[in-house]
Amino acid sequence: MVLLFSVAIVLQFILVSATKVVLDIEGWITPALLSEHGYVIGRMSPLTALLFALLAAAMLLSASVDNGDRGRDRLAQGAAAVVFTVSDTLLVGYWYGAPLLYGGTFTPVAATTSIAFILVSTAFLFESKKALLARWVMSPSVFSRFTRMVIPGTMGIILVVGWVQTSVLTRLRAVDQVLSFTLSALLTACLIGVLAVIVARQVQTAVTRAEGGLRDSEQKLRRFYESNLQGVIYWNMNGQIVDANDKFLQMVGYSREELIAGKIDWVNMTPPEYRVVDEQSVLELRTAGANEKPFEKVYIRKDGTRLPIIIAGTMLDEARLNGVAFVLDITDRKQVEARLARANRALKMLNACNGIAIHADNEERLLKDTCNRIVEVGEYKLAWVGYAEDDEHKSVRPVALAGTDGDYVEHADISWGDNERGRGPTGTCIRTGEIVINRNTSTQLHYDPWHSRATEKGYVSSATFPLCVGDRVYGALMVYSGISDAFDDEETELLAEVANDMAYSAVALRERSARVEAEERYRSTLDSMLEGCQIVGHDFRYLYLNDVAVQQSHISKDHLLGRTMMEVYPGIETTEMFSTLKRCMSNKAPGHLQNEFVYPDGARSWFNLSFEPVPEGVFILSEDITEDRRLAEEAKKYHEHLEELVEERTIxxxxxxxxxxxxxxxxxxxxxxxxxxxxxxxLALLEDYAPKLDDRAKDYIGRVRGASQSMAVLIDDLLQLSRMTRRELHIENVDLTSMAHRVIGDLRQGEPGRPVEFTVMPNLMISGDANLLRIVLVNLLGNAWKFTSRKPMARIEFGKIQKQGETVFIVHDNGAGFDPKYSDKLFTPFQRLHNTSEFPGTGIGLATVQRIVRRHGGRVWAEAEINEGATFFFTLKGIEKP
Amino acid sequence: MKGRSILLVEDNPNDEVLTLRALKKNNIANQVTVARDGQEALDYLLGSENNLPIETPAVVLLDLKLPKVDGLEVLKRMRANASTKFIPVVILTSSREDSDLLNGYLNGTNSYIRKPVDFNQFVEAVKHIGLYWLIFNEVPTF
Incomplete structure (x- = not known):
């Protein structure tokens, strides 16, 4: 666009100059209407437009200049220089009153526009991206100095000559044009001569000084070169180092022969990451001839190690192809810096780790966070924590880890026993409790099992710190660094502090969590207890109550917790319970009390209270014994009443x-x-009136007598039966065998001549009442005697058998027997199973037997069949004698 | 068989008649004095406030269950008094209670006979009493 416009202007310029034809561009693009209404259409000089176009082109070119694209920059600078020169010429035209210079045959360029162009183009020359021209003019070279003097000088000559021409000579109207021109030419020549002399002198001085300085500095440089205080190299832009002092050779590890052979190449010696810095420096040297400031870079020594240096160069020739540079070995400084940086990082890491212990709420978190901070803030490759296990292999269990490669630790399989896998830094550290530092793992022999993997992971140095509780080492913190010779004293000390803090905090957290767990366990035990449990603080505030205690309090839990006993139960201070509690609190000794508690609503309950001093205050165990007491009271009352009752009954x-x-x-x-x-x-009637009584009367009287006599027997038996129940027992040893013999003897005497076979088992000893037992035998043996009376050969047996661990006495006969379906009626008083005429009797005997046996704590029963004899069984609780 | 008298202490008139009949049947001719309660018996034996003792009997047939003063009490008083201390006393009673037997002998009775209901047996018993106490038995005299 600019180009097209410029071409159009140039064409117009040529056209107008040659043909005087005005193209009237304004007329083309302005509607005719405007001029018809009298609007003035301004016209710009084509020259002005051209200058504008040039300036625009210069600016656009400058804006599009890339790094290293010098062509465009030069073009832009040239365009600006053209604008500057043309506008100067225009201004001179005004100054000298020569319209041809500023206007010619067409629209003139205004003087002010010319000045503006001069200013803008000057500004551009100094402000454009590279400002090559300006920089060149301002450079300290002799040529530049010359330029700096000549340009203002010539300008001054033009101004002075112009002023003389227009102001002085023009006033001398008398002087003709030839004279005027001659005078101007003379003046110009004089001024140029003066200027030439000044400039020549200036240049002469500058050159002389430069030459002297050069010599001087060459000498100084030589001395410096030879002093070997610093490395000095002579080099060229091809990358060669053509000469160097011994210091430099020593620094980089090359020999002079190699130098002479041209084997030292500063481009090749520069590691790739420093190439950019080199290029910038070269650019600076090319343009300015010297480095403004020394800069840091690295050379690779002959042995491949890196040499940090600080370097500054300067060009020695105008062509800027050869230069000299000064090289300072800054290895020491770099090391100090690195150490400082590491220490700084370690310090930052320590600070960062301090916060963890405060916020961590569990051990695992603490260890993990600490490892993370060590790696992140401390810029280490890997940090992990291992705990020493008391297992068979004495293994080290990784519990926390941070860093690039976790699997290194996972597969490390480390032990703390004194074996191959326990002689690494971790095992050694745990075994000895000492910090183990490996500045360079590749040189450590006992690192063997892990060496290849550590190298692979880039772990160059390591530090291992014991984690202790008291004297016991329970684990270790391992830190790996990617750089060799890390972990100097300062850094180690800081890391050790981190490890100690972590060890302490971990134990504290572990203890805390154990405490919390135990507390939880106690609490749940207390909660589930059947007794009331409560803890009252030193200010008598309820701190804890289990459900039972809350129940016993008759008040909701929310109203108890946090309030004092005095608030909850006003007046409690005066109770015995409260004073016991206070005593327990002040003496730190347990107390017990059984006490009736009166609730504010008047209800009463008895409590068994135990007071136990605890750190928080007093633990109270309360058992509601109201019901127990009530029952005990009732039982006591009942007991008393019972005695009374028994007494009454006894009476x-x-x-x-x-x-x-x-x-x-x-x-x-x-x-x-x-x-x-x-x-x-x-009988008296029978005896005294016998003659008057007939046989029937006598029979009747006989029946009266018989009846009265049997009634007497009945009465006697009844009395005996009643005596059996009333009589007190006189327990003694009784020989039933001999007693039975006596009874049978009596019976034989009563009925002598009856053939009865009587068998008695010997030694039937029993303890009991002899009189009563005799009655038993009299009745049972008497019955047997009686009911066998019709048998031609009566047989009676008396003995004992063992039945279900019990001694049972048996009286067996072969007499009349009885119908077994009546056997349960046998022992009822007056109950008879036989006719009196058949077998006499009152039916009292067996009832008496039963009473006596019962009074001896035994039983009596019978088995029989009609005409098959009968067997009577009885037991006696008395102690049987062998 | 005439001789010293017999004191029969008996409140039951039927028993009195029967006892007398039994004595008679056994030909015991001694005079029989009947005291119908204990007090009467004591009065007869020891004398009362106004009277001296009437007689010292050869034997006292003493019933236990008596109005006013019972038989045991009479026996005790007799044994406590020197004049009656050695008079043979035969307790003649319906009871065969152990306590009665025991108390009778403890208080110094000479014999204890239960009156049988069968009158023939009673007569037999009285016969033995008469024979023994009135004929064979000797007591110290004052």
């Missing part, structure tokens, strides 16, 4: 017994007396 029973005794007594006396009268007088 009643005694009275009844007495009454019964009196009754029996009376019966035995008074009931028999009338019978005696009946019998006696019946």
């Amino acid at each position: 009643e029973l005694t009275a009844t017994n007495k009454e019964l005794e009196a009754f029996s007594y009376s019966v035995s006396h008074d009931l028999r007396a009338p019978l005696r009268s009946i019998d006696g007088f019946s």
Whole structure:
């Protein structure tokens, strides 16, 4: 666009100059209407437009200049220089009053526009990206100095000559044009001569000084070169180092022969990452001839190691192809810097780790976070924590890890035992409790099992710190660095501090979590206890209550916790319970109390209270014994009442017994007396009035007597039965065998001549009441005797058998027997199974036997068949004697 | 068989008649004095406030169950008194209570006989009493 416009202007310029034809561009692009209405259409000089176009082109070119594209920059600078020169010329035209210079035959360029162009183009020359021209003019070279003097000088000559021409000579109207021109030419020549002399002198001085300085500095440089304080190299832009002092050779490890052979190439010696820095420096040297400031870079020594240096160069020739450079070995400084940086990082890491212990709420988190901070803030490759296990292999269990390669630790299989896998830094550290530092793992022999993997992972140095509780080492913190010779004293000290803090915090957290767990366990135990449990603080505030305690309090838990006992139960301070509690608290000694508690609503409960001092205050165990006490009281009352009752009953029973005794007594006396009268007088009647009585009358009287006599027997038996229940037992050893023999002897005497075979087992000893047992035998053996009376050969046996661990006495006969379906009626008083005419009897005997046996704590029963004999069994609880 | 008298202490009139009949049947001719209660018996034996003792009997047939003063009490008083201390006493009663037997002998009775209901047996018993106490038995005299 600019190009097209410029071409159009140039064409117009040529056209107008040659043909005087005005193209009237304004006219083309302005509507005719405007000029018809009298609007003035301004016209710009084509020259002005051309200058504008040039400036625009210069600016556009400058804007599009890339790094290293010098062509465009030069073009832009040239365009600006053209604008500057043309506008100067225009201004000179005004100054000299020569319209041809500024206007010619067409629209003139205004003087102010010319000045503006001069300013803008000057500004551009100095401000454009590279400002090559300006820089060249301002450079310290002799040529530049010359330029700097000549340009203002010539300008000054033009101004002075112009002023003389227009102001002085023009006033001398008398002087003709030839004179005027001659005078101007003379003046110009004089001024140029003066300027030439000044410039020549200036240049002469500059050149002289430069030459002297060069010599001087060459000498100084030589001395410096030879002093070997610093490395000095002479080099060229081809990359060669053509000369160097011994210091430099020593620094890079090359020999002078190699130098002479041209084997030292500063481009090849520069590692790739420093090439950019080199290029910038070269550019600077090319343009300015010297490095403005020394810069840092690295050379690779002959042995491949890196040499950090600081270097500054300067060009020695105008062509800027050869230069000299000064090289300073900054290895020491770099090391110090690196150490400082590491220490700084370690310090930052320590700070970062400090925060962890405060916020960590569990051990695992703490270890993990610490490892993370060590790696992130401390810029280490790997950090991990291993705990020493007390297992068979004494293995080291990784518990936390941070860093690039976790699997290194996973597959490390480290032990802390004194074996191959335990002689690494971790095992050694745990075994000895000492910090183990490996500045360079590749030189450590005992690192063998892990060496290849560590190298592969880039772990160059390592530090291992013991984690202790008291004197016991329970684990280790391992830190791996990617650089050799890491972990100097300062850094180690800081890391050790991190390790110690972590070890301490981990133990504290472990203990805390154990404590919390135990607390939880105790609490749940307390919660589930059947007794009330509560903890009261030193200010008598309820700190803890289990459900039972809350129940016992008659108040909701929310209203208890955090409040004092005095608030909850006003007036409790005066109770015995409270004073016991206070005593327990102040003496730190347990207390016990059984106490009735009166609730604010008047309810009362008895409590068994135990007070136990605890760190928080006092633990109270309360057991509600109200119900127990009530039951005990009731039982006591009942017991007392029972005794009373027994006493009453005893009295009643005694009275009844007495009454019964009196009754029996009376019966035995008074009931028999009338019978005696009946019998006696019946007999008297028979005896005294026998002749008057016929046989029938005598028979009747005989029946009266028989009846009265049998009634007497009945009365006697009844009395005996009643005596059995009343009589006190006199327990002694009784020989039933001999007793039975005596009874049978009596029976034989009563009925001599009856053939009865009697068998008694010997030694039937028992403890019991002899009199009563005799009655038993009299009755049972008497019955046997009686009911065998019809047998031609009677057989009676008395003995004992063992039945289910019990001694059972047996009386067996081969007599009449009885129908077994009546066997349960046998022992009922007055119950008879046989006719009196068949077998006499009252039916009292077996009832008496049963009473006596029962009074001895035994049982009696019978088995029989009609005419098959009968067997009577009885047991006695008395102690059987062998 | 005439001789010293017999004191029969008996409140039951039927028994009195029967006892007398039994004595008679056994030909015991001794005079029989009947005291119908204990007090009467004591009065007869020891004398009362106004009277001296009437007689010292050869034997006392003593019933136990008596109005006013019972038989045991009479026996005790007799044994406590020197004049009656050695008079043979035969307790003749319906009772066969152990306590009666025991108390009778404890208080110094010479014999204890239960009156049988069968009158023939009673007569037999009285016969033995008469024979023994009135004929064979000797007591110290004052």
